[in-house]
Amino acid sequence: MSPVLAGVLQLLALMAALALAYVPLGNYLARVYSSPKHLRIEKWIYKGIGADPDTEMRWPAYLRGVLAFSVAGVLFLYLLQRLQGVLPGSLGFASIDPDQAFNTAASFVANTNWQSYYGEQAMGHVVQTAGLAVQNFVSAAVGIAVAVALVRGFARSRTGELGNFWADLVRGVVRVLVPIAVVGAVILVACGVIQNFSGIHEVGQFMGGSQQWNGGAVASQEVIKELGTNGGGYFNANSAHPFENPTPFTNLFEIFLILLIPVALTRTFGVMTGSVRQGYAILATMATIWVGFVALMMWTEFAHHGPALQAAGGAMEGKEVRFGIGGSSIFAVSTTLTSTGAVDSFHSSYTGLGGGITMLGMMLGEIAPGGVGSGLYGMLVMAVIAVFIAGLMVGRTPEYLGKKIGTREIKFAACYILITPALVLVFTAAATALPTPGDSMTNSGAHGFSEILYAYTSASNNNGSAFAGLNADTQWFNTTLGLAMLLGRFLPMVFVLALAGSLAGQQPVPATKGTLRTEKPLFSGLLVGAVLIITGLTYFPALALGPLAEGLA
Numbered sequence: 001m002s003p004v005l006a007g008v009l010q011l012l013a014l015m016a017a018l019a020l021a022y023v024p025l026g027n028y029l030a031r032v033y034s035s036p037k038h039l040r041i042e043k044w045i046y047k048g049i050g051a052d053p054d055t056e057m058r059w060p061a062y063l064r065g066v067l068a069f070s071v072a073g074v075l076f077l078y079l080l081q082r083l084q085g086v087l088p089g090s091l092g093f094a095s096i097d098p099d100q101a102f103n104t105a106a107s108f109v110a111n112t113n114w115q116s117y118y119g120e121q122a123m124g125h126v127v128q129t130a131g132l133a134v135q136n137f138v139s140a141a142v143g144i145a146v147a148v149a150l151v152r153g154f155a156r157s158r159t160g161e162l163g164n165f166w167a168d169l170v171r172g173v174v175r176v177l178v179p180i181a182v183v184g185a186v187i188l189v190a191c192g193v194i195q196n197f198s199g200i201h202e203v204g205q206f207m208g209g210s211q212q213w214n215g216g217a218v219a220s221q222e223v224i225k226e227l228g229t230n231g232g233g234y235f236n237a238n239s240a241h242p243f244e245n246p247t248p249f250t251n252l253f254e255i256f257l258i259l260l261i262p263v264a265l266t267r268t269f270g271v272m273t274g275s276v277r278q279g280y281a282i283l284a285t286m287a288t289i290w291v292g293f294v295a296l297m298m299w300t301e302f303a304h305h306g307p308a309l310q311a312a313g314g315a316m317e318g319k320e321v322r323f324g325i326g327g328s329s330i331f332a333v334s335t336t337l338t339s340t341g342a343v344d345s346f347h348s349s350y351t352g353l354g355g356g357i358t359m360l361g362m363m364l365g366e367i368a369p370g371g372v373g374s375g376l377y378g379m380l381v382m383a384v385i386a387v388f389i390a391g392l393m394v395g396r397t398p399e400y401l402g403k404k405i406g407t408r409e410i411k412f413a414a415c416y417i418l419i420t421p422a423l424v425l426v427f428t429a430a431a432t433a434l435p436t437p438g439d440s441m442t443n444s445g446a447h448g449f450s451e452i453l454y455a456y457t458s459a460s461n462n463n464g465s466a467f468a469g470l471n472a473d474t475q476w477f478n479t480t481l482g483l484a485m486l487l488g489r490f491l492p493m494v495f496v497l498a499l500a501g502s503l504a505g506q507q508p509v510p511a512t513k514g515t516l517r518t519e520k521p522l523f524s525g526l527l528v529g530a531v532l533i534i535t536g537l538t539y540f541p542a543l544a545l546g547p548l549a550e551g552l553a
Contacts, residue, residue: 007298007326010252014330017256018263025260026267032175033148033168034272042170053167058160059501062149065165066142066493070109073135077105080131090124091200091214103478108135110489111143111371113232113341113464114481116473120214120235125197132232133221140228141172143373146493147265150377153500154401155273160505177228184223184257192246195219218243226257229371231341231464239344240320251323251344255331258340262369265376273401277519282379284524289368289531290337293361297329300354318349336361339371341464348468352551356543359454362461363539364531365420371462377496384413386530390516399515402508412499419491421538423460423484428453428542437476442469450546455481460488
């Protein structure tokens with residue numbers, strides 16, 4: 001079988017699996033976040049944290065819950081790392097330095113999971129399980145909660161109430177993430193992913209020295225790392241490591257986990273707003289961008305330029321032979337079009353244009369299908385922008401799902417889409433202009449610039465993947481990337497929740513002959529164009545200096 005055909009078959013199998021899970025999981029998520037009943041374990045949790053799950057919140061109160069919980073998570077994870085040297089199960093590792101502890105705490109709480117450390121050489125069992133793995137669950141649940149709050153904003157009328165953050169958070173963990181993660185972890189263990197609490201041991205003699213590995217609860221962390229679009233690897237090689245991702249099947253299964261909830265949430269959106277066709281329209285937009293990016297990535301990586309690439313069947317540098325170009329390309333696109341950041345190959349070794357595709361996927365806002373929760377609310381904000389543009393074209397007040405998109409709503413949407421580009425470009429400009437940050441670049445010229453651009457793109461968009469080649473474990477990068485992750489995560493949430501509150505307070509307007517049919521393919525096409533033009537072109541000058549210059553050289 002040719003490598004190209006193998007890649008296409010993997011793509012088709014993945015799409016078929018997602019199609020089978022789409023309706024049942026999407027409907028289940030809608031029931032979870034609409035049910036008035038609470039499970040017994042949920043009641044215990046509410047009692048423990050002192051929350052009343054039946055109290056409805058307006059958007060400022062909902063936002064305060066998000067921020068308070070996240071601040072507590074940053075402080076707890078920071079202290080856990082700083083105290084690692086005196087904790088049991090530390091495997092003899094020292095406490096983490098202050099700048100790196102801040103970076104890691106900000107990273108995992110912001111659902112970014114950027115790592116400037118070697119996982120198997122820095123973090124013991126307690127930090128990995130009680131700190132990082134816990135944040136993999138709760139940070140993902142926060143993203144889903146904010147997305148559901150925005151959906152309620154579209155679904156409700158004449159009220160500013162968006163639900164209860166604590167109830168949405170707990171339900172996301174207890175009813176959604178934990179059950180799927182348990183099943184997924186069992187599958188990964190059965191396929192060869194390790195799950196233990198063993199210490200450090202030697203695995204052999206190499207070049208006159210010994211190689212050492214430590215075990216860990218890898219399967220349970222690996223499954224939520226993908227399911228929650230987190231991305232932080234137990235080992236430095238991430239999903240290229242055979243202990244995390246041993247076979248082509250586990251590779252495809254992990255891609256499935258990455259896409260599962262973001263895809264299903266479009267169905268949830270349709271069910272909760274009373275129009276499943278609206279959900280299909282959003283899904284079609286996401287699928288068009290995702291399939292297009294996968295096709296482009298495969299084309300760039302399978303292109304045979306030169307005898308070495310012809311002999312290898314494509315650009316195999318930096319890719320695992322057990323996955324091949326097809327599996328690696330699908331993984332690279334899926335992890336950068338979502339907020340996952342896990343890697344099964346190293347993006348710095350991709351062709352110049354291939355590396356640019358991974359960057360562009362993040363720069364679009366990771367909305368195809370995007371991160372858990374963040375992908376849906378990001379696409380819905382773009383839908384508001386697209387409806388507004390369409391209204392300007394025909395001279396009508398724009399409407400979406402029966403809600404008028406006025407000055408207030410468009411300001412919130414505009415602020416949302418401007419935050420991330422501002423963070424990426426300002427921090428990248430500062431890092432390239434100052435003398436010290438440039439010392440961290442392994443390469444010079446266009447590729448070296450791409451290393452820095454990729455780092456701030458990944459951090460500000462809460463992706464977490466690295467271009468590889470940039471030494472980011474410095475005070476400058478640990479601090480600035482940590483700030484970019486926190487601002488890129490929580491500032492957009494402010495405007496998403498404010499938009500949700502504004503929409504929920506409106507009186508629905510009846511559809512007329514002049515109303516734009518947002519469930520039609522025409523609107524999906526308009527939405528694809530809005531995503532590519534409004535967000536994509538923002539970064540074009542920066543892309544021209546980096547991956548485009550390298551790819552066209």
